[in-house]
Amino acid sequence: MTMKVYAYGVIDSNEKIDEAMKGLNDAPLFNIPYRDIGIVVSDLNTQIQKEDKKSVLKHEEVVEKLMDKFTVLPMRYLTLFSGKEQVLLMMKDYYDDFIENLDRLREKIEFGVKTIWPGDLIRERITTAHRKSDNLPLVASSSGKSFMKEKFENYKIDKEFEEEADRCIAIVDGFFNRFIAEKRLEKLKTDNLLLSASYLVDKEKRDDFKKAFEELRGSGGDLKYLLSGPWPPYNFIVLTKPNAKKFGSLDMVDSVFQRKDRT
Amino acid sequence: MDNPIKTLQDKKSYLDLRKQERVTLLEILDRALEKGVVISGDIVISVADVDLVYLGLKVLLSSVETMERLRGAPLSGATEEPT
């Protein structure tokens, strides 16, 4: 099994880190410096499964320890390199992005707020209401039309369901807007998981934010809430390099075509 | 001599603790598996999943979005936010 380099996160320091910290498989951690920043890594000589719970927890533990002393850009779990040279090449490529992120995320923390609502019941309610009114602009007299009628009914139900979700989400989100620098909202990851939100908060606004969550929790209704954090800013990393996974980027299109030409 | 109430309370808080652990792990997985600094390229030898297929599909999605922009109207229910 060849030696690989496992990366935990990019930090805003090029100095040596505390020798006592250990990473996966109890391997020592190093900070590989690149200009005025660094990337914390450890050597790895075993295969790690994606679903290996202990390894993920270890990864997270390392990143959070680093968070105490530095601004950290946490790597996605299981980011490996074949050697130190490759790591430095990557740092060179992404230096500008890393600097921008480190500056933007300094002294900030991520909180997660999840909301569960009775999606199943709401969908049922909407469906029943639609069946009752049946004011669809279609008369189902033949197979094509019947098909369309049913699809259209489902379409309308879905649409109303999502509109109701948006309304609820706006209310929940509204509790936090005053205290945040940035946010990422994931809506309806399941029918019942109304909202999975990540909020970027100044460290000094941490208590205000938690108070806002308590207000939300006390606001009544049959929604359920979960607060988690503080997290390293997993959800607020923005990379602009062509290789980075960015939606709708024309650079991305170009680089794919270039890749084709090369082969 | 066991106080039955005490035992029951212990069990409940033990179960609560297990639930908390479950949620904590899920929250960590939710972040560390898919988010953070996501690098792809020849020098990275192990990235989670998608690779070539993903790149190909992004071209498709990017083209749809570009087409919509050029037409000046959405083709489907595509939203503006990535997630």
Place this chain on the structure above:
Amino acid sequence: MNTMIETDSPEVFADEMEKLQDALPKKIEANPENAEKGLAKLVLTLIELIRKLMEKQAMRRVEAGSLTDEEIERVGETLMKLENKMKELKEIFGLKDEELNLNLGPLGDLL
């Protein structure tokens, strides 16, 4: 671990979040034994994408009232045939609906 979780209902959240983890393997396996199946998955996923986009577009036009009765009938017939064809193909390759999805990392799932 530093991070804390605060909630009145940990089990409800755990259940819901586990549903997301359970979403089936998203990798296109490319080894000789199941290369065919992997390719079928990819192709069918893309067809499903296009088919669903077409359906959604049709629904919007019905909503806007911009289809004649005849057009509704024709579009309906076509979409119905497409849907049935897809069901056939899925059966032939032994693929379930949940399998026809691709995780695009930070973008979430394709379908």
